[in-house]
Amino acid sequence: MDARIPFQPLPIDQSHVLYDHGPDSSPQPGVTAGRTTRLRLTDSRAFPGTSRDIWVHAPATADGALPCMLFQDGEGFLDPEDDLRAGVVLDNLIAAGDIPPMVGVFVAPVARNAEYDAFDSRYADLLADEVLPLVGHQVRISDAPARRGLCGFSSGGSAALTAAWHRPDAFGRVIGFSSSFPQVVGGNPYPRLIASEPARPLRVLLHVGHRDLGWDEHEDNWLAENLLVAAALFRARYDARLVLGDGAHDSNHPGVLLPDALRWLWR
Numbered sequence: 639m640d641a642r643i644p645f646q647p648l649p650i651d652q653s654h655v656l657y658d659h660g661p662d663s664s665p666q667p668g669v670t671a672g673r674t675t676r677l678r679l680t681d682s683r684a685f686p687g688t689s690r691d692i693w694v695h696a697p698a699t700a701d702g703a704l705p706c707m708l709f710q711d712g713e714g715f716l717d718p719e720d721d722l723r724a725g726v727v728l729d730n731l732i733a734a735g736d737i738p739p740m741v742g743v744f745v746a747p748v749a750r751n752a753e754y755d756a757f758d759s760r761y762a763d764l765l766a767d768e769v770l771p772l773v774g775h776q777v778r779i780s781d782a783p784a785r786r787g788l789c790g791f792s793s794g795g796s797a798a799l800t801a802a803w804h805r806p807d808a809f810g811r812v813i814g815f816s817s818s819f820p821q822v823v824g825g826n827p828y829p830r831l832i833a834s835e836p837a838r839p840l841r842v843l844l845h846v847g848h849r850d851l852g853w854d855e856h857e858d859n860w861l862a863e864n865l866l867v868a869a870a871l872f873r874a875r876y877d878a879r880l881v882l883g884d885g886a887h888d889s890n891h892p893g894v895l896l897p898d899a900l901r902w903l904w905r
Contacts, residue, residue, distance in 0.1 A: 649884050652848060652849050652884050653849070654886075655847075655849070655883075655884040655885045655886075656885070656890055657883070657885065657890055657891050657894040658894070659721075659723075659893060659894050660894065660897065661730075662727055662730045662731060662897035663723050663726060663727055663730075663893060663894070663896070663897065664723075664726065665718075665726055665729075665730075666730050666733070668733075669729050669730055669733040670698040670699075670729070670733070671698065671725075671726075671729050672695045672696050672697050672698055672725065672728065672729050672732075672742070673695070673696050673698070674693055674694065674695045674696075674716070674725060675693070675694045675696070675776055676691060676692070676693050676694075677691070677692040677693070677694060677772055677773070677776070678690075678691060678692070679691075679692055679768060679769060679772055682764060682768060683763075683764075683767070683768060684760045684761070684763045684764035684767070684768060685748065685749075685753065685760065685764060688748045688749075689748075690745065690746045690747070690748050691712070691713070691746040692712065692743065692744065692745050692746070692769060692772065692773065693712055693713070693716050693742075693743075693744040694741060694742070694743055694744075694773050694776050694777065695716065695724075695725045695728060695741065695742035695743075695744065696741055696776070696777045697728070697729075697732050697739040697740065697741070698729070698732075699739070700739035700740075702778065703778040703779060703780040703781070704738075704739060704740050704741050704777065704778060704779060704780060704785075705738055705739075705740040705741070705780050705785035705786065705787070705904075706740055706741040706742070706743055706770070706773075706779050706780070706785070706786055706787070707724075707728070707740060707741075707742050707743065707786075707787045707788070707789055707811075707900070708743045708744075708745060708765055708769070708770075708786070708787070708788050708789070708809075709724055709742065709743065709744045709745065709789050709790065709794075710745060710747065710754065710788070710789070710790035710791075710794030710795075710797050710798060711746075711747065711750075711790065711791060711792075711794045712743075712744025712745045712746050713744065713746055714791075714889070715744055715789070715791075716742075716744045720889065720893070721888075721889040721890050721892065721893030721894075722791070722889055722892060722893045722896060723893060723896075724742060724744070724789075724896060725742060725744075727896050727897050727900065728740065728742050728900075730897070731897060731900055731901065736897075736900075736901050737900055737901065737904040738904065740904075741773065741777055741779060743769065743770070743773055745765065745769055747794075750793065751793060751821070753797070754790075754793035754794055754796065754797035754818075755793055755796070755797070755818065755821045755822055755823055756800075756822075756823050757800060757822050757823055757824055757827055758804070759804035759805060761797055761800065761801055762800070762801035762802075762804045762805040762808065762809070763805070765788075765801055765805075765808070765809075766801075766805050766807075766808035766809070770786075770808075782810075783806060783807060783808055783809055783810035783839065784810040784811070784839070785810070786808060786809045786810060786811070787809065787810070787811035787812065787813070787903055787904070788801055788802055788809050788811070788812050788813070789812075789813040789814075789815075789896075789899075790813075790814060790815070790817075791815040791816060791889055791892050792815070792816055792817070792818050792887065793817075793818040793821060795813075795814030795815050795816060795817030795818065795844075796814060796817040796818045796819050796821070796822055798812050798813065798814055798817075799812050799814050799817065799828070799842065799867075800822070802838070802840055802842075803828075803831075803838065803840075806838040806839060806840060809840075810839055810840055810841065811840070811841045811842075811903050811904070812840060812841070812842045812843070813842075813843045813845075813896075813899050813900075813903060814842070814843070814844050814845070814864075815845045815889070815891075815892035815895070816845065816846055816847060816850055816860060816864070816887050816888075816892065817844065817846070817860075817864055817867070818860065819860070819863040819864060819866075819867060820851075820852070820857075820858045820859065820860060820863050826863045826866070826867070828866075828867045828870060829866045829867060829869070829870040832867070832870035832871055832873075832874050832876070833870050833873065833874060837874050837875065837876060840876060840877075841876075841877040841878070841903060842871055842876060842877070842878045842879075843878070843879045843880075843881070843899050843902055843903055844864055844867060844868050844871075844878070844879070844880050844881070845864075845880075845881040845882075845883065845891065845892060845895055845899070846860060846861055846864035846865070846880075846881075846882060846883070847861070847882075847883045847884065847885035847886055847887065847891060848861060848882065848883065848884050848885075849861075849884065849885060849886045849887075850864070850885075850886060850887045851887045860887060864880075865880075868880040879902060881895060881899075883895075
């Protein structure tokens, strides 16, 4: 069946484009909100000497070991007054039957760029071996990689892909909004690695705005680097999707996209 898209005029002036949120980003009548619990992870093994906050958003009703989505920059993603509103979105999509009942895990960074921009397994190990076991004391989490997803914006987006790349045994789904591939230590490795290594069992949605950082620059170009990663995924026949917007490097368009990004990721 064809997917018909209502007419939308193309912005001619792209200097300041803002997108309107849809109904899935606001609390809906008859939808029971999930329960949010705040945890504290102390004495990290992956990042010795650090402690961080974690928020666990469990669905109103569910049985058994649940799938989960882990959101980087967790407090911002969870904030119902911000653009992303992931807790509200999860509640609405679960109530509508658009995604399975799942747990949202919202993880705060400590040294954000040091953790998110590194190209190694430490952050993935933190999530898989420390965060999820702690969450498991509150609610049962599936141990199947295909039932565990990662989501992030900016450096959190590239960190989500890096975590899944290094630990495909733990994570199988990724959403990267305006991912900061130019900031990955050593340079963006993904076009080369995706083309040269056996495909990992990952499903990946990438988003970038046409006026993202450095969009018309030769170096440090967020738009170009995201396009290169997406092209590599397509050529390697990954289950991947690219959404290209007209916005800048902010959370407006990612927040509007989040409901449909989750629908696609968990279809």
